[in-house]
Amino acid sequence: MTDAVTLRRGWTTGTCATAATKAALMGLWAGTVPGQVSVILPKGENPEFEVVGGRCSSDQAEAGIIKDAGDDPDVTHGAEVRVTVRPSAGGVVFRAGAGVGLVTKPGLPIAVGEPAINPVPRKMMEEEVVALAVAYDRTPDVEITVSVIGGAELALKTWNPRLGIEGGLSILGTTGVVRPFSCAAWIASIHRGIDVARASGLPHVAGCTGATSERIVQGVHGLPDHAMLDMGDFAGGLLKYLRRHPVPRLTIGGGIGKMCKLAQGAMDLHSGRSQVDLGALSSWVGQDLTDCNTALEAYTRVGPNLAEAVAHRALNQVKITLQDTDIKVDTIIIDRAGTIIGRAA
Structure with missing residues (x-):
């Protein structure tokens, strides 16, 4: 490498x-x-x-x-x-x-x-x-x-x-x-997207971890393209900027793995910089999941109860990061086929 x-x-x-x-x-x-x-x-x-x-x-x-x-x-x-x-x-x-x-x-x-x-x-x-x-x-x-x-x-x-x-x-x-592979350029693009949304008077924006979750979230809420903030792995970059430059409403969407990391307090969701704590997942659902290799395997074993638990804990972490803003938040978890498997508001 x-x-x-x-x-x-x-x-x-x-x-x-x-x-x-x-x-x-x-x-x-x-x-x-x-x-x-x-x-x-x-x-x-x-x-x-x-x-x-x-x-x-x-x-x-x-x-x-x-x-x-x-x-x-x-x-x-x-x-x-x-x-x-x-x-x-x-x-x-x-x-x-x-x-x-x-x-x-x-x-x-x-x-x-x-x-x-x-x-x-x-x-x-x-x-x-x-x-x-x-x-x-x-x-x-x-x-x-x-x-x-x-x-x-x-x-x-x-x-x-x-x-x-x-x-x-x-x-x-x-x-x-x-600078090669700089996170700064991506985060700067997120910030400019928020600036444009605010200047356009958009009441609702969304940050998603990937293309599938973005497509589903956009359809669920009927959002225009410029309301979709290309969050990717940079949840912290998005949420901390929104804390200083708030909008009325925010949706965070993603797959089970990255949303697990967010639910556990990670603000950088990249696989090389944060990992899912399977012990924490076990405590959330009252079932030992520590022998699972991934959050997806844990979800396959437990089913919707795990996705709902992750959605609610991710929502809580988002609210903690946004601190005292009046932003109304919801979270949506999507599987790889584009089906919603967990929501919280």
Whole structure:
């Protein structure tokens, strides 16, 4: 197994867009797009990038950077981030090119109607404009159009449709660096989903551990797509954020194994970071289950009484984590076939 410390870091779409912006500006103002370019990241790192497809004329220039996400399983790994620059009527203006989405719902850090280019990448690109304007004795009045080749199709594999980002990907990044298998990116997506739900005035959201439980919970409560928070294993990331940013109603759904962990107080439900306590399950139902290998085996032996006990204890743990909020909560446990086997409210 590969040791996590050996995993190779990569670069965010925001860093790639910044590098492409710098290369394109050099083409616009110096007449030649360079073959390589380096940028300074928010924490002072100074990576260098190969430039692809550079071309320029008297009134515009463009350049591309192939995104390298390192060893992170990022859907945008290998995609070309392309920037076109041209003079603007005043200041730095951002445009969404092909494959970059537009914001259509409130709650995100970018206003409705704006290109989905997050604040840190915008700042990084603006700083390059100012620095190069000084270097080439130009006014920093530039229109920056960011595109991602194939971005509209890639966006369908992300949270963007649920967050109200239509037509393509977001240009993301806070440090400029992609850290392999980072939990932070997933949890940040959960937080943005809650922000959008609150800004949209949704009265009810749901967090589920997987696709089957999500489908069932959505159908049971008739929830829209943007009410479905992709909780996965990160129950703590969802619940702690909701504690600070509450909504009227919350449903937590999942399979028996992960819901057992939640019922026992685990906030990270990943198999490598929490385990089911079969002794605790035994005490809940008054039956020795310690010879079982999994929660599913225990459920197969005991039946609905175990699922109901887990649902009620999971509900209690959720309420404990939410503390003094007025959020109305229910829990639903689903088997692998999509049948509800336990509920509590």
